[in-house]
Amino acid sequence: MIKLKVNGVQRSFDGNPEMPLLWYLRDVLGLTGTKFGCGMALCGCCTVHLNGEAVRSCVTTMQSAAGASVLTIEGLGAQGLHPVQKAWMAVNVPQCGYCQPGQIMQAAALLKSKPHPSDADIDEAMSGNICRCGTYQRIRAAIKAAAEEVA
Amino acid sequence: MSTVQNVSRREFVKGMFSAGAFVLCGQIVPRRLWAGSPDPSSDPVAATPFHPSIWLGMEPDGSVVIVASRSEMGSGSRTGPAIVLADELEADWNRVRIEQALGDAKYGGQDTDGSHSIRDLFDVMRQAGATARTMLEQAAAQQWKVPASECKANLHTVTHPPTGRTLGYADLVAAAAKLPVPAKESLKFKPRTAWRYIGKETSLIDLRDITTGKAVYGMDAHMEGMLYASIEHPPVLGGRLRSFDDKETLKVPGVKMTATIDPFKPPHVFQPLGGVAVLADNTWAAFQGRQKLKIEWDNGPNAAYNSGEYRKELEATAQKPGKLVRNVGDVDAEFAKGGKIIEAAYYTPHLAHASMEPPVAVADYRDGKVVAWTCTQNPQECQTTVAHVLGIKPEDVTCHVTLLGGGFGRKSKPDYVAEAAVLSKKAGRPVKVVWRREDDIKFDYYHSVAAMYMKAAVGADGLPTAWLQRSVFPPIGSTFALDTTYSDPGEMGLGWSDLPFAIPNHRAENGPAVAHVRIGWLRSVANIYHAFAINSFVDELAHAAGRDSFEYLLALLGPDHIVDRKSLPENFPNYDGSYEQYPIDTARFRRVAQLAAEKAGWGKRSMGKGEGMGIAMHRSFLTYVATVVRVEVNGAGKLRIRQVDTALDAGTIVNRDTVRNQFEGAVVFGTSLALHGEITAAGGVIEQSNFADYPVCRMNEAPEKVNIHIVESEAPPAGVGEPGLPPFAPALCNAIFAATGQRVRELPLSKGKLTG
Numbered sequence: 065m066i067k068l069k070v071n072g073v074q075r076s077f078d079g080n081p082e083m084p085l086l087w088y089l090r091d092v093l094g095l096t097g098t099k100f101g102c103g104m105a106l107c108g109c110c111t112v113h114l115n116g117e118a119v120r121s122c123v124t125t126m127q128s129a130a131g132a133s134v135l136t137i138e139g140l141g142a143q144g145l146h147p148v149q150k151a152w153m154a155v156n157v158p159q160c161g162y163c164q165p166g167q168i169m170q171a172a173a174l175l176k177s178k179p180h181p182s183d184a185d186i187d188e189a190m191s192g193n194i195c196r197c198g199t200y201q202r203i204r205a206a207i208k209a210a211a212e213e214v215a
Numbered sequence: 216m217s218t219v220q221n222v223s224r225r226e227f228v229k230g231m232f233s234a235g236a237f238v239l240c241g242q243i244v245p246r247r248l249w250a251g252s253p254d255p256s257s258d259p260v261a262a263t264p265f266h267p268s269i270w271l272g273m274e275p276d277g278s279v280v281i282v283a284s285r286s287e288m289g290s291g292s293r294t295g296p297a298i299v300l301a302d303e304l305e306a307d308w309n310r311v312r313i314e315q316a317l318g319d320a321k322y323g324g325q326d327t328d329g330s331h332s333i334r335d336l337f338d339v340m341r342q343a344g345a346t347a348r349t350m351l352e353q354a355a356a357q358q359w360k361v362p363a364s365e366c367k368a369n370l371h372t373v374t375h376p377p378t379g380r381t382l383g384y385a386d387l388v389a390a391a392a393k394l395p396v397p398a399k400e401s402l403k404f405k406p407r408t409a410w411r412y413i414g415k416e417t418s419l420i421d422l423r424d425i426t427t428g429k430a431v432y433g434m435d436a437h438m439e440g441m442l443y444a445s446i447e448h449p450p451v452l453g454g455r456l457r458s459f460d461d462k463e464t465l466k467v468p469g470v471k472m473t474a475t476i477d478p479f480k481p482p483h484v485f486q487p488l489g490g491v492a493v494l495a496d497n498t499w500a501a502f503q504g505r506q507k508l509k510i511e512w513d514n515g516p517n518a519a520y521n522s523g524e525y526r527k528e529l530e531a532t533a534q535k536p537g538k539l540v541r542n543v544g545d546v547d548a549e550f551a552k553g554g555k556i557i558e559a560a561y562y563t564p565h566l567a568h569a570s571m572e573p574p575v576a577v578a579d580y581r582d583g584k585v586v587a588w589t590c591t592q593n594p595q596e597c598q599t600t601v602a603h604v605l606g607i608k609p610e611d612v613t614c615h616v617t618l619l620g621g622g623f624g625r626k627s628k629p630d631y632v633a634e635a636a637v638l639s640k641k642a643g644r645p646v647k648v649v650w651r652r653e654d655d656i657k658f659d660y661y662h663s664v665a666a667m668y669m670k671a672a673v674g675a676d677g678l679p680t681a682w683l684q685r686s687v688f689p690p691i692g693s694t695f696a697l698d699t700t701y702s703d704p705g706e707m708g709l710g711w712s713d714l715p716f717a718i719p720n721h722r723a724e725n726g727p728a729v730a731h732v733r734i735g736w737l738r739s740v741a742n743i744y745h746a747f748a749i750n751s752f753v754d755e756l757a758h759a760a761g762r763d764s765f766e767y768l769l770a771l772l773g774p775d776h777i778v779d780r781k782s783l784p785e786n787f788p789n790y791d792g793s794y795e796q797y798p799i800d801t802a803r804f805r806r807v808a809q810l811a812a813e814k815a816g817w818g819k820r821s822m823g824k825g826e827g828m829g830i831a832m833h834r835s836f837l838t839y840v841a842t843v844v845r846v847e848v849n850g851a852g853k854l855r856i857r858q859v860d861t862a863l864d865a866g867t868i869v870n871r872d873t874v875r876n877q878f879e880g881a882v883v884f885g886t887s888l889a890l891h892g893e894i895t896a897a898g899g900v901i902e903q904s905n906f907a908d909y910p911v912c913r914m915n916e917a918p919e920k921v922n923i924h925i926v927e928s929e930a931p932p933a934g935v936g937e938p939g940l941p942p943f944a945p946a947l948c949n950a951i952f953a954a955t956g957q958r959v960r961e962l963p964l965s966k967g968k969l970t971g
Contacts, residue, residue: 080468080500087499091443096435097428099620100498101571102652106906109571137428145427152426156418156872159880160289161425162432162571162620191915194906196571196621197289198883199876200917 066130070095071139081127085119086110088126089136097137097165101194108193111166112136118173120192137165140172148172151210159197167193171207180211260314265392267350269321270343271300277371277385279304279311284322285332286592287421288570288622289880290936291873292327294420296336298869302412303344303405305368306384313420318594318614326593328627328736329790330836330934333869337932345402347391354390355382370411407929416872421618433575433590433617438645441577442471442494444638445501445649448658449478449489451514451899452732459491463507469500473508474641476634482697483733485600487634488658494642498649518899520731522565522664525896529666529728530560533687537726538701541712541784544720549672549681557759558670561748562961565894566662567903568737569911572620573655578635579645584611585636590619592627604633605640612636623884624736628660653904660735661894663688667748672720677760678770681720684752686711686745689730700727702741704786710745710835710941712784715799717773731899738884739937742835743944750831750945751960754952764949765812765830775802790837796931797837803864803926807841808832810862810924815843822953825849826857829949831942836934838865839926842882842942844918846950852969856886856918856947861939863923866930874935878923881939887912889944891963910965 066077070093077088084103089095089112098121101109105120112121113135140146145153148171158164167190174181174189181189186204195203260280263272272280281300287293293313301311316322324335348368355373356363359380366373374381424430449455461473471494478489493504550556576589578601585605591597594614602609619626631648638646650658665688671679690706692699702725704712711723737743757767778799789797808830812818817828825848832841845858859882868874891910895902903909948959957970 083497083499087497091497091499094437095428096431096437099432099572100434100649101573102906103502104652104905104907107571107652141427149426153418153422156416156422156876158289158419158422158425159291159876160287160571160619160621161421161430162434162618164425165428168426187915191913194571194911194913196569196623196884196887196911198880198886198912198917200883200912200914201879201921202876203914 066126068129068131069133071134071136071142077126079126081125083126084122085112085124085126085129085134086121089121095136095138099162099165101163107163108170109163109166111169111193113169113173116176118170137169140169146172147210147213148175148206151206151213155202155206155209157199157202157206159199163193163195167195167203171203171210174207175211175214179214181207265347265388267346267396268343270340271304271347273347273384273388275385275388277310277383277388279306281311281313282316283313284316284325285336286327286616286619286622288327288592288619288626290877291419291870292332294417295333295869295873296340297420298412298417299337299340300344302410303341304348305370305411307371308412308417310371315616318598318616320595325595326627327622328592328624330937333932334837334934341404342399342402345404346396349397349402350391350394351384351387353394354387357390358382413869414867414871417870418872431617432572432620433588434572434620434649436577436588436617436647438577438579438588441645441647442496442642443498443501443649444492444494444635444646445498445505445651446476446490446492446634446654447505447508447510448654449512449514452483452517453481453515455513455515456489456491457511457513459511460509464493464504467500467504467507469497470495470504472642474638476637482695484695485596485628485630485633486604487630487637492638494638494646501649502651514899517731520896520899522895525731526562526664526666529664529687530562532726532728533560533666533668533685535726537685537687537724539722540707540725541721541723543718543782546681546683546720546722549720550670552672554680555673556670557673557756558668559752559755559960561667561669561751563665563744563747564892564962565664565732566737566888566892567656567659567894567909568623568625569656569909570619570621570623570625573650573652574626574631575647575649576632576635577645577647578632578639580605580636580639583607585639586613587632587636588615588617589629589632590617590626591629591632592619592622593629596627597629597632600629601633601636605636623738624740625660628735652906656903656905656909657901660694660733662737662743663690663734663741665744667744669748669752671752671756673756673760677756677762677767679718679756682714682716682718683722683724684711684714684748685724685726686748687726687728688741688744689728689734691734691736693730694734700729701725704784705788706741708788708790709741710749710833711741712787713799713834714749715778715801715804715834716771718771732896732901739835739940742833742941743888746831746833746941747945747962750833750942751948754829754945754949755958758952763818765808765817768808768830768832769805772801772804775805790934792837797933799834803839804832804834806926807839807862807864810926811841811843811860814862814922814924815845815858815860817843825954827950827953827955829946829951829953831946831949833941835938835941838863838933838935838938840938840942842946844943844946844950846947846954848951848954848969854951854964854969858920858922859918860922860924862926863938864926864928865935865938866928866933868925868935869932871925874925875923877935878939879921882921882943883912883917885940885943886917889947889962889964890916891965893963893966
C-alpha cells in the first residue's frame, strides 16, 4: 500500500508500484490537468511538483512517490490563482494550451528557487517543456511578469 | 464569402466517403467531461427563449449563447467567429458563453483547416448578430411605441436617444422572441468604425480553463465503464497481421482483452491501419500489455521503401520535364538564346505533425449507433469515416468535439476515431484509444518530401528573362487514390502555380512521385517547400546579380499591379476565394516586404562578423507575408536566431492578439522544421519515434525576439493560422547565406554543418 498526498488530500494506492504517477493522477484520480505528451520525460507536458520540486510524472513511479506530497495544476491555484497563472492570463500565453499546465508547473517551481530568473535561468529551466504552438516568447514574458508580482 | 466550401483537400474527402452522406443528426450539447449518451433535449440554443438562428440563443437573463462550429486547436477558431457575432449583436462579451457544436451538416463545413474559419464565417456571424440585434431593437420600439429606426442597441441594452430611455437585453428577450425573423436583405450592419471587438484584442474564451487545468481535451474525455486501448499498428503501410500471441499480454494486471482491427481496404483514406489492440482498465496497463505482444507481420510492398534512395529518384525526376502547370511566354526560346543561366536544386524531407496531444478518441458503440468524443478538426468526417468502417449510417454517429492539443492538419483525419468505434463494438463497452507519441510519429499522415529544380536566364540587370520551376513530391491525392502520382490544381495552387513576379517567360511544372507512406496536409502544406525553393532562388539570383536581396525582390514584383487572372492556370483555385475579391495584388506584397524590412532595420543596421539578415515573402491562404530573419553564426558554426520581423496583410482581422500569437507561433514551428524536421524510412519503417529523434524547437533555440507587424487593411478577411510559416525557413537560410556565404539548399539544417 503506497500512501501519498495529492493536492493536500491523503491518498492510498495498492496497484502496481511501477505505475507512473501520471497515469495514477489521470486514470485513477481523474485529475486530467496533467497531460500525457511523450512518456519519456522529453516534453514536460506531465510536469507536477513532488515535494516542491518539478518532476516529469510520466517517468515517476508510484513507488518513488510513496510518502511524498504531490501538487498538480488543479492544486496550484486552489486557493486563488497562483501568480504564474495570473501572468499566463495577462500575457495571453496559450494557443492550444495542452502543454501549458506543465509549463506553468515548471515556471512555478523555477520562481520558487529563483525569484528573479535571468534569461539564461529561464532557458535552463524551461527548455525541457515543449510547446508545439510556439508560445515560448510569451512564456518568457509571463515568467518575468510573475517574478515582478512575487517580488 | 460565406458559402465557400471547396478547397481541394476537402474535395478529396467528398469524393471518398462523403457523397450525400452529411445528414442532420446533431444536437448541440454542452461540453462535459463525464460524457454519456447525448441528451437530445440539451441543445442550448433551441432551449433558450430567443434563438433566431442556429448560431445563437439568449437566456431569460440576457446572457448570450454562441455556437462554435469550428474546432479549437490553438488558432482561436472557437473565439474568433463569436467575437464577430457578439460585436454585431452589441453584446457585452462578459455575458457571452460559447457552446461547441456537434458534427452536423446544418452548420455547413466544419473542417477546421485551410485557414478559412474566419473567412467562411465572418458574414454568417455578422448576419446572425445583426438579426438578433434588430429584433431586440424592434422589441424595444414596440414597448416604447416609437419607430424602430430611433432605437439603438448599445452594449447589451437598447436606448431611445430622443427620450433617453434604456432597456436591457434581459428585459427584451421575451418580446423579441415573438417577432418574425427579419429578412437578410433588410438587415443593417454596424459600420466598421463602430466595431467594438473586431480588430481589437480579446483573450481566448478558454484561457482560464487552460491555465487552471480544467480545459477538456480529447485526452481527457471519459465515458462511464470505458476501457483504455493501445494499438500495435503494422510497421509498414499496407502491412497485414500474420499471427500474434497475446498470452503474456493477458497476464499483465489490468489488461482485459486483446482485439484485432482489420487492415484498410485500399485506398487507405482515413480508415484504420489495422493491427492488434490491447484493452485494459487504465492507459498504462494497455501500454504494458502491448509490449508483451508477439506479432508476425506481412509487411507488403512498401517494405522496399528507403527514403535515401527515394530522394535520389525524386531529384532525378526533377531534372526531367514534367507536367505543365503554368505557362507564360516561352522559356525554352529564351534559354536557347544562350545568355547567363542560373540553376539550383532544393530538397525538403517528410515531416510529422507532432501535436502535443497525440491522437485520442473515446467511442461507444451501442445498437448500431456510435457516440464519440474526440479531438478532431473535422467532426463531420468522423461521422462519415466511422460509418464507412462500421457499415452504419453517418447520421447514427454522434461526434462531440473536445479541445485539441494541437492539430496542424493531423486531426482532420479521423482514423483514430474509427479505431475507437471498432474496438467498442468488439468490447461491448466504451473504448478510449490513446496513441503513444511513438505511434503519432511512426504512423502519421506525413507532410510530403519534395525535390525542386529551378532554372533562370538573367539579363544585364540581373533580373530573370525566363524562369522555369519544377516540383516533385508524392501528392496528397495518393491518400485517396493510390496510383495518384501528380499533384492536383489545388496542391499546385499552394505557392507553385501562382508565382507573382513580373517575368516575361515563366513555366511551372510538376513531376510524378509514388507515395509509400500516408501523405496528408500539415500547416500551410505544399507552400512550405514551394516558398523555400522560390525564395531561396530569388536570393541566389540577387547575389549573382550583385544586388540587394530586398531591392531585388521588389524589382521582381515590378510596378504595383494585379496579376492578370489569365496568366494563371484556368484551374487555379485561389484557395477557393473569388479572384475578384481576392486577386494577387503585388502592391500588398510590396507593402509587407517594405514593412518587414523597415522594422528589421534592413540595410541600416551594421552587421558584425558572422551576422546576417535574410528576407522572404509569400502569399498563402490569401494572406501576404514577408519575414526578415537576423542570425549570428559563430566560429564553431553555432546558429543563433537573433530577431525575426514578420509583416502580414491578412485583410480585415478579427482578433489582433490571436493574429500575433499565430504568427509568433508560426516562426517557432518554422524553426522546428528548418533546424530539425525530418522523417526517414528504412525497409518501409519510419525511423523516428519520439522527441529524442524527431526534435522540435525548444525555448533555448527559439528565435530570441519575434516582432509581428500587421498591415491595417479593410480587404476581406484572409487566413491567419498557416500563412506565417512558409516564408520563415527561406528567410532564415538566406540570412545564413548573408552571415556565412554558405547556401542552404536542403532542410533540415541539422543534417549539414554551418561554418562560421
